[in-house]
Amino acid sequence: MIEDNNHQNFSFNGTAGAFFGIWIVNILLTILTLGIYTPWAKVRTNRYFYGHTNVAGSNFDYLASPITILKGYLIAVAIFIVYTVVSALAPGSEIIFFILLMIALPFIIVRAMAFRLRNTAYRNLRFRFDRQYGQAAWVYLGIGILIPLTLGLILPYFAYRTNKFLITNAGYGQSRFSLQCGAGDFYKIYLIALGILIGAGIIVAVVMMPVMMEMKTVMEQAAQSGVEPDPATMGAAMAGLPVLIYFLVLLLYFGVFIYIRTAVANLVWNNITLDGGHRFESSLKLGRMAWIIFSNMVVILLSLGLMIPWARVRMVRYRMNTLVLIPGGDLDTFIREKAEEESALGEEMGDVFDMDIGGIG
């Protein structure tokens, strides 16, 4: 099969050592400049990660200008100061700010996506994101508001719509991305997650029940014999049990969270197509993801943060090692978007609230 020989593996060839240098210099300069260096730090970090991400013999490029990002940050800081002052002078006005922020959310998401993709290039062709504010408002606010109203039943549908929105509005040169899967696939993932939660809850209850019964008997015997049970032992048991249950529940939620993220990432990547029949294949393994995230956390904790660069490189490397591009044809024939120069205008506030928009990460 031609297709089989044609698989193009993504790869990340950055190293923890090299990134540590960039990271530590960024931190020092950010502190010394009281945060003004942040945009330069961001650009250097992104250039490092994009530049070391390769597929089909070429790497990616991050092209944003730090000055543009700085303008965005200054606007964000100004808004934050206004918010702080106003909410201190007029208590209760936070709710108005919250509503304004909610209304601005679709706008912010679209702007941030457009800024990020327009400044991402592969083989010197930029990606892009159509600025569909109305669509964003409908998906994020219109459907989003239904989540609490439907007691979360619509959550998988919401995840589907946001992913679809982010992907179908993205493009590479003149080619567009599209998403082939439907809401049903998302429901399947969330149902399995729910099943895990319920199943684990039952197991915990079954395991805990004998322990509880045992404690009850000990107490009753003590009461009958008139001898006080050893307070230290009883205290430890009483205090230990809730802590144990708390950790189990935390671990469970952590696991389910990682399951959803992994499954959604695989589902979405496996169903993205790019005009010309190009497809992707993502084969993230749940166990490996959980192990990387968990051990990264432990290592960062134990190293008081100094291993953050190592952890980040490790995560990205696994991400890229499990991603494959299946070209539907010649990769040399993508063409630049004609309107590109015009759309670059008037975006000074670029990534005012630059943020990571989940889903396809």
Place this chain on the structure above:
Amino acid sequence: MNVEVIWYDGKTSRVYEASLNFSETGFVRLTADNISLRYAIDGISVAEPVGNLKPKIYFPDGSNCELSDLSAIRPYLPKTSGLFEFIHRCESKFIYAAGVAVLAVGVFAFMILYAVPEMARQIANQIPPALEQTLGRQLLDTLDRLVFEESRLPLDRQAQLSASFLKSIDSMNSTIDYQILFRSSPKMGANALALPSGIIIFTDEIVELAESDEALIGVLAHEVGHIEQRHSIRHVLQDSVVALLLVTITGDISSISSIGAALPTLMVQLKFSREFETEADDFAIRYLQDNNISTEPLLELLKSLDKKYDEEDTGISNYFSSHPATIERIKKLKRR
């Protein structure tokens, strides 16, 4: 001078093997397949170096090229910013990066140990009394809702203690209006709290635990020390600035990896807390000495507060504690 490069035309995603020729002064000629282009050197720009990324040259027509090594053609190219050359050297040479790491830790320690506390002290002194009163009242409301119940001490006992406390405070020449409150708190146990604007709360449990009123005067002086030195506001300010600093370093708040920043943040915040306790202890000791009151009753009260009190207890747990080790506090009291 000729170098081989990978050239991208900027119009398509095609990959060209090309070569750059610098034989003509002020110009560079690019040849790929049957294409031949001439660019003025002034119009091209070189990407600032980052880590061990391959160098990139951007041409005015939107095309760019990547090459494995810039050093051979460096003399022909426009100068890149010296500042970023230096930054790049710091990033990529191990010894420089190690130096930067040491410097960063130093600057960071300076910020946390000196700059932030000093800044908080300055700001705390500027806070208008009206704002302090609002803060104090809000805090009291919250505590009343969550941990406090009405005091069960007899009213005449409360009145007698209040009078004696206020008399002691009078001798401290304070400009702050103090307010003494009593609350029962099974949740909190024996404790006393100082809230902004001069509210001092004693729990019934600590009043009952104290063997003499003199011990309670010691506790009072400790709490007055907190208030006079505006510890609660300084604490809030310092905690938030440190949290902000650490989040800046770890990148973003949302990512799971920044849970790793939570532990250092907590440790720094606990260190602040211990420092404030020590300051308040010093204030109390000074007051007791100046007024010829024995520190012995306060010492005994501290011992009975710390049920796990152990003469040998000076281990690592110290770093995870909001108060200085009881042994340290008692040593200090004994020294006087």
